[in-house]
Amino acid sequence: MERKKKASSLSKFRALLKYEILWNLRKRKFQAILLIIILVQMIAFVVPVIFSSITGQAIQQDPYKALSSPSGFFIFLIAIAIGMNSIPEEFEHGRAHILFSKPVSRSMIFLAKIVAALIILTIAYTILYLIGLGLSYAIYGPQDYVIFSPILILGILLSTILYLSMVFFLGAVSKSSIIAALGSFGILIGLGITVGILGVFAGQAWIADYIPSGGQSGMIVDNGMFIQTGTDNLGVILSQLAINPNANVNVTYVIGYQLGPPPTILYESQIIPISQVALRALGVASAYILPLMLVAWILFKRSEIKE
Numbered sequence: 637m638e639r640k641k642k643a644s645s646l647s648k649f650r651a652l653l654k655y656e657i658l659w660n661l662r663k664r665k666f667q668a669i670l671l672i673i674i675l676v677q678m679i680a681f682v683v684p685v686i687f688s689s690i691t692g693q694a695i696q697q698d699p700y701k702a703l704s705s706p707s708g709f710f711i712f713l714i715a716i717a718i719g720m721n722s723i724p725e726e727f728e729h730g731r732a733h734i735l736f737s738k739p740v741s742r743s744m745i746f747l748a749k750i751v752a753a754l755i756i757l758t759i760a761y762t763i764l765y766l767i768g769l770g771l772s773y774a775i776y777g778p779q780d781y782v783i784f785s786p787i788l789i790l791g792i793l794l795s796t797i798l799y800l801s802m803v804f805f806l807g808a809v810s811k812s813s814i815i816a817a818l819g820s821f822g823i824l825i826g827l828g829i830t831v832g833i834l835g836v837f838a839g840q841a842w843i844a845d846y847i848p849s850g851g852q853s854g855m856i857v858d859n860g861m862f863i864q865t866g867t868d869n870l871g872v873i874l875s876q877l878a879i880n881p882n883a884n885v886n887v888t889y890v891i892g893y894q895l896g897p898p899p900t901i902l903y904e905s906q907i908i909p910i911s912q913v914a915l916r917a918l919g920v921a922s923a924y925i926l927p928l929m930l931v932a933w934i935l936f937k938r939s940e941i942k943e
Contacts, residue, residue: 648740649748656722656752666717670760673710674767681771697777700861702769703784703875705792708850708868712799712824714760716817718753719803723936724813732939742937749804750929757796761789784875791871798848798867798921801928808935824848839902841890846920854887856910865913867921873914883910 660666688695705711726732735745765785772779802823807816827847835841844866845851851866858880863872865887876883884907891904 645744649744652740652745652748653752656748657755660718660752660756663717663721666714666756669710669713669717673706673714673764676710677706677764677768678771681775685775695775698772699776699778699780700859701772701776702765702779703781703788703872704768705788705795705869705871706764708795708866711792711795711868712820714757715796715799715803716820718756719800719807720813720817722749722753723804723807723932724811724816727811727939728813743933746933746936753800754793754797757793758789761792765789781875781879784878787878788871788875791874794918794921795868795870798924801925801932802848804932805928808932808939811939835890839891845916848924851917852887852889854885857884857886857907859883865917867917870917870921873910873917877910877914881911884908885910885913
């Protein structure tokens with residue numbers, strides 16, 4: 637009896653998962669944003685080739701080129717495209733009444749939405765990585781450490797889940813896809829402006845490491861690779877940690893502003909182990925993802941259906 641119940645629950649979850657995956661894949665917003673990212677990625681590879689042909693300067697080989705991540709803004713857009721309709725559309729288009737009348741729990745529905753998003757994101761980022769790997773090999777020469785690509789993709793997934801949890805939370809609170817999208821944009825812009833002001837005028841730029849953002853700019857001392865320390869860059873941080881756990885990062889912080897003439901922004905540098913950078917970024921991501929997803933789940937479970 638218990639086995640039949642488990643089998644029944646599993647079959648219900650599979651049906652929900654299939655529904656969510658197919659529904660997400662049909663979203664034109666997601667398709668458009670993914671296409672834009674692919675085009676931008678290709679342009680970023682083609683421009684150095686054009687510049688090289690014009691100037692006659694050879695392109696310097698870069699064995700780490702394939703271990704790069706989409707910008708934080710594109711990661712944010714992908715999270716918006718996947719998450720803005722995930723919860724609200726059930727209520728906006730009257731599907732919640734039908735869906736909630738099925739013999740499945742709301743918790744299972746919510747879990748199916750998350751798992752479907754993870755599956756689609758994994759496929760999308762794998763495609764992006766393979767395109768980047770091919771272009772990197774063709775333009776920048778043989779690529780080292782391809783074996784660490786799953787860690788890169790896992791880190792990019794975590795960066796996306798952070799923004800996805802924000803979108804899910806706003807969607808569960810408002811039951812409006814517009815508010816979920818615009819609210820997420822508002823939070824992102826507000827945080828960016830606040831950190832910029834605090835960094836320049838109060839010397840508190842370190843706050844960027846504790847909010848969803850790119851964090852600080854730095855360079856890995858051992859290989860000279862540019863890196864950012866925030867949650868947006870978890871893919872690169874974790875893959876570089878796997879390559880060399882003992883590496884150090886020379887991080888540049890804005891510490892203030894000096895009146896002119898001419899006005900200047902003041903900087904200072906610190907050497908930080910990459911293990912510390914990785915643990916902090918993972919901790920910050922977890923500190924946002926877990927409570928936001930938990931509250932979104934609770935609100936989804938307790939949602940009332942208005943006739």
